[in-house]
Each structure stands twice: as structure tokens, then as C-alpha cells.
Amino acid sequence: MPKNNKLKIFNDPIYGFITIPNSLIFDLIQHKYFQRLRRISQMGLSYLVYPGAHHTRFHHALGSMHLMQKAINVLRFKGVTIAEDEENGLLTAILLHDIGHGPFSHAMEHSIVKAISHEEISLHFMEELNKEFNGSLTLAISIFKGEYPRKFMCQLISSQLDMDRADYLKRDSFYTGVAEGNVNSERLITMLNVKDDKLVVEEKGIYSVEKFLVARRFMYWQVYLHKTGLVAEQLVTRVLKRAKELIELGVNLNCSSALSYFLINGINSKSFDNDTLAIFAKLDDYDIVSALKEWQYHDDFVLGNLCDMIINRDLLRIKFKNKPIKNSDLKLHRDSLINKYGVSHQEADYFVFNGKVRNQGYQNTQQPINILLKSGKIKDILKAADQLNLKALSKPITKYYICYPKKKM
Structure with a gap:
């Protein structure tokens, strides 16, 4: 042959x-x-x-x-x-x-x-x-x-x-x-x-x-x-968090066997063994999308709405700010959701939350990019470069965001 x-x-x-x-x-x-x-x-x-x-x-x-x-x-x-x-x-x-x-x-x-x-x-x-x-x-x-x-x-x-x-x-x-x-x-x-x-x-x-x-x-x-990609990722993580909560309460959720394993078992670095690796190897995007399509019709208010938002791209509103989000702003949106739908404080937190993102173009303290000069000397790119904006890239910039529902869910 x-x-x-x-x-x-x-x-x-x-x-x-x-x-x-x-x-x-x-x-x-x-x-x-x-x-x-x-x-x-x-x-x-x-x-x-x-x-x-x-x-x-x-x-x-x-x-x-x-x-x-x-x-x-x-x-x-x-x-x-x-x-x-x-x-x-x-x-x-x-x-x-x-x-x-x-x-x-x-x-x-x-x-x-x-x-x-x-x-x-x-x-x-x-x-x-x-x-x-x-x-x-x-x-x-x-x-x-x-x-x-x-x-x-x-x-x-x-x-x-x-x-x-x-x-x-x-x-x-x-x-x-x-x-x-x-x-x-x-x-x-x-x-x-x-x-x-x-x-x-x-x-x-x-x-x-x-x-x-x-x-x-x-x-x-x-x-x-x-911001749109960011809020979508936040929603997916919240879907899995809610799914785990419901399973712990004895609710049956239809999904693939691989996804079910990780929802039922709290896997961490210590418990991640060869058997877990074999199951992880069966897990991919299709497991998640399939679950989202199935769970969007679930009667749980949180799980159903979160999945529907992702599948139909009708996401939460997200706003970036240069300063940390005030607790009063979170409370305003949370109370509005609670009064409108009669959900609990815990359930409202799935739809009203804040966070921050950080961007640093260059980290001169960790494995710097070294420039080999014609003289044979080595210089960090920040010292070798003649552009001022490159030095600005080494300074971390943090932005804060708040997510909350649009008028209609």
C-alpha cells in the first residue's frame, strides 16, 4: 500500500x-x-x-x-x-x-x-x-x-x-x-x-x-x-453561571454530555486530571451555541432572557466611562428592573452590573522588546524610539463600564 x-x-x-x-x-x-x-x-x-x-x-x-x-x-x-x-x-x-x-x-x-x-x-x-x-x-x-x-x-x-x-x-x-x-x-x-x-x-x-x-x-x-463584544462575552459567562445554579437546585437542563459534565462538576486546577482532559477535548463552540438555542425557551426568567439576548443579538446596553461606576447608578437600573419584572435582587444582578477593562500597548517591565543598534549596543524600544506616542503606550489605560437592560426585554 x-x-x-x-x-x-x-x-x-x-x-x-x-x-x-x-x-x-x-x-x-x-x-x-x-x-x-x-x-x-x-x-x-x-x-x-x-x-x-x-x-x-x-x-x-x-x-x-x-x-x-x-x-x-x-x-x-x-x-x-x-x-x-x-x-x-x-x-x-x-x-x-x-x-x-x-x-x-x-x-x-x-x-x-x-x-x-x-x-x-x-x-x-x-x-x-x-x-x-x-x-x-x-x-x-x-x-x-x-x-x-x-x-x-x-x-x-x-x-x-x-x-x-x-x-x-x-x-x-x-x-x-x-x-x-x-x-x-x-x-x-x-x-x-x-x-x-x-x-x-x-x-x-x-x-x-x-x-x-x-x-x-x-x-x-x-x-x-x-463594547458590544464585551457585553456579549459577559452574557455568555452569566448564562453558564445561571445554568450551574439551576442544576444545583435540581433543575434539568438539556445540553451535550461534555457541557453537562462541567456544569455539574466544579472543576479547578487541582481536579483537572486526564479523565477531565478527555471530556474537555470534546467541548467546543457548538456545545455552547446548541445550549443557548435550547435554553432561550426555558421558563427561568434569567436563563431564558440571557440566551435570547445572545442568539438574537439583542444585548444589554453598555456604556464606557473614565471613572468608576457609582453605586447609585447601578441601584437605579437594578431597582427599575426589579419593579418592572418582580425579580429578586440576585436575579437583577445578572442584567445590571459593572466592570473595567485595561489596555497597555507595551509593558517595558516584562521581557522588553530590545533593539540592536548598529554600534552593537542593545536598547529598550522606548529608549531607542524617537516617537513620543510610543512612550504613552507603556502607560496602562483603564476604562469602566456599566451594563443594564434596554427599555424592553
Whole structure:
């Protein structure tokens, strides 16, 4: 029988043709854990704002791997030694870096399971795959955890200028149609180098880095923290919270077996074992959407209305303010809801609430982006750049919001 050709090519709308470099990467892509990413939205519920934002974590993972291939080739061309096993480790780590995302990506990161991040779940997946692939992922796991002695490799996976960000900014900009977020990832990668075992950007690439940071700030305010997407995500987390409350009261809710498991059991980082991982691997966006469609007709006032709002995109009103929300404002809207529908104070809190969002374009205290000057010296991008607005990006900006029902529910 002829052997399966594992050196396939993907046609990506962003980069064109993406090649699978070896059989290990092919087998990982083919694995059911990775194929699940086809059913996990890259941008959560942002498609309620930007109709084109229906791309998935599968797209993003392949794109990140493609950029990593380019980065490895660039660094090798510049004399940086990267062994074949290190190359496989880098490609595997970036391919699987988001494999632990739950339904709608970040939207419900701490709702399905408590006190455990998607990075930790990704590590669980990688360790399980490592058993299945006879230790082939050991080096990749070391790089992913930031423990590998060659630090620039860890920076390629996770830093303020990693292959993850280089792909998602360009990809999310493309699918949302927000041109301000478009970055020249290829140009940035071409300017990469390694100095003293740290990832640096050559001086002639400084303006590309500035554009990258400014674009990231725009994307956060205009897309990732868009008020409509924000309130939609809040509603989904509240749906799951209410569902758990009702189940604890003995109410039967129809949903998939995978979703039911996490609603019934309070899973956290300590109880997240291999059996839980196997069930988590069956959970995706479709479980949530199916439940929302079913529960919108439930006779519970809170659950039915919350689900109806999301399914029919008739969301709560949300307003941003520069100062913390006053308790009097919350009370005004809460009392109005209670008087109109006769709901309890606790039930009203599902529809009237406040919160805050924070945006910091650049963090100069955590793994700064270093510029390699022609003189051989290394400078933080803030000191090397001549644009004043770049310094402003390092200052965190916090905005406060209040959510409450429109006149008619």
C-alpha cells in the first residue's frame, strides 16, 4: 500500500501557501485534539460586531507555525545555530500553544473551569500527546514552559514580539476588516536577530516595531475590547453561571454530555486530571451555541432572557466611562428592573452590573522588546524610539463600564 503523503500544503488567505515541514507536525495536525480547534472561534463573539470574524484557532495555529518557519530560516541565515530537534521543538510548541482554549476562546476561560488558564490546559494536552508520540514533544514542552536554556527560543513562543502576536494581529485585522491593525509580520521577522541569547530587532526594523505596537493598541480598543463584544462575552459567562445554579437546585437542563459534565462538576486546577482532559477535548463552540438555542425557551426568567439576548443579538446596553461606576447608578437600573419584572435582587444582578477593562500597548517591565543598534549596543524600544506616542503606550489605560437592560426585554 502507498504511504500517506504527509508533506501537505495549506492555502492560507493571509500568507498564501503554508507547508507542513515533517511527519510529526502532520500527525499532530491530524490528531483529534488539534482538529477540535476548527470548532473554536479565534475571536469569541466578535462576529456579533465584525461579521467576517469567523476564523478559528485552527487558522491561527497554522499561521503562527508558518511564521515560526520563517523566523527559524532568518535566524539561521544570520548565523544563529538552531539544531533540527530545536526546530521541531519550536514548530511543535507554537503549533500547540493555543490547543487548550475552551469554547469561544477567551470568552469563557474561567467559566467552564475555575482557576486554570488556557495555557495550563494547553500544557496538559501537550503532555498527553507526548505520551502518545513517545516523548517527541519533550523539547517543545520545555520551550513552551520557558525552561529551555536558549532563552530566545522561549521568546519566540511567548514575549511581546512572539509568533503568536505576529499572526493574530495580522489575521484578526484581515477577518474583521480593521485596517489599522494590519502589521507587516514578514518585515518584522526579517529584522530579528539574537544577541547574548536574547531575541532582538535590528535597528533598521525599529519603525516596524513601532507600527506593531501602535496597531496592537488600536486592535484592543477597536476590536478585542469593543463594547458590544464585551457585553456579549459577559452574557455568555452569566448564562453558564445561571445554568450551574439551576442544576444545583435540581433543575434539568438539556445540553451535550461534555457541557453537562462541567456544569455539574466544579472543576479547578487541582481536579483537572486526564479523565477531565478527555471530556474537555470534546467541548467546543457548538456545545455552547446548541445550549443557548435550547435554553432561550426555558421558563427561568434569567436563563431564558440571557440566551435570547445572545442568539438574537439583542444585548444589554453598555456604556464606557473614565471613572468608576457609582453605586447609585447601578441601584437605579437594578431597582427599575426589579419593579418592572418582580425579580429578586440576585436575579437583577445578572442584567445590571459593572466592570473595567485595561489596555497597555507595551509593558517595558516584562521581557522588553530590545533593539540592536548598529554600534552593537542593545536598547529598550522606548529608549531607542524617537516617537513620543510610543512612550504613552507603556502607560496602562483603564476604562469602566456599566451594563443594564434596554427599555424592553
